Amino acid sequence: MRRELGRALPLDTLREAIAAGFSSRHGVRLVADTPTPDELSAAAGLVTSRYAAHGWLHETNAAPDGTGSAAFRSPEGMVRVFVAAQGRLIKSVLFTGDFSVLPAGLRQLEAALRWQRLDSAVLTPVARGIAERVRDDLGWTRESDVVDAVLAAGARAVEREQAAPHRPSGSCYFPDRGDGPHLAGAAGTTSSRSVE
Numbered sequence: 001m002r003r004e005l006g007r008a009l010p011l012d013t014l015r016e017a018i019a020a021g022f023s024s025r026h027g028v029r030l031v032a033d034t035p036t037p038d039e040l041s042a043a044a045g046l047v048t049s050r051y052a053a054h055g056w057l058h059e060t061n062a063a064p065d066g067t068g069s070a071a072f073r074s075p076e077g078m079v080r081v082f083v084a085a086q087g088r089l090i091k092s093v094l095f096t097g098d099f100s101v102l103p104a105g106l107r108q109l110e111a112a113l114r115w116q117r118l119d120s121a122v123l124t125p126v127a128r129g130i131a132e133r134v135r136d137d138l139g140w141t142r143e144s145d146v147v148d149a150v151l152a153a154g155a156r157a158v159e160r161e162q163a164a165p166h167r168p169s170g171s172c173y174f175p176d177r178g179d180g181p182h183l184a185g186a187a188g189t190t191s192s193r194s195v196e
Helices: 011-026 035-051 052-058 104-112 120-134 143-158
Strands: 066-074 077-086 089-097
Touching: 011 143, 052 143, 077 143, 089 104, 104 120, 120 143
Parallel strands: none
Antiparallel strands: 066 077, 077 089
């Protein structure tokens, strides 16, 4: 929070903001209370069985991420989006395309989509908010184009496909392992490798 706001935030203020957001998002009224003995016992059981477990702390049993890609046309030309997802949760988004400098809107969208659910009702307001702030240099014409492409790439990621553009020397994002088909150049088409 300090990095994003440029100043320290009192812990009580942060707690109140989280509670207000939770209350607003879920349409409930939160009431301060003390946990019951049964709730305390259940919490202690979760610590012992899950949160203090070696596998939880060291992610030794984490499921592999999936990656997928899709494309859309922008004012600058073709844009390809790569999504890495853990289940229905976006871990990262990378936009590439026919531009020498990534448009400001796409750059902001990459950051804003981290840890969001792959859901049109979640992604559309994020894209709309960026469009309202950036206006020029978005990297897309219609928000549905960019949202649909992210959702399509995310759906492929959920299927545990592995997207990797063909680059003879590889790259830090998608090293070319040379063991299967690669992305086709046509809009909206992909070929992929399965992650085992």
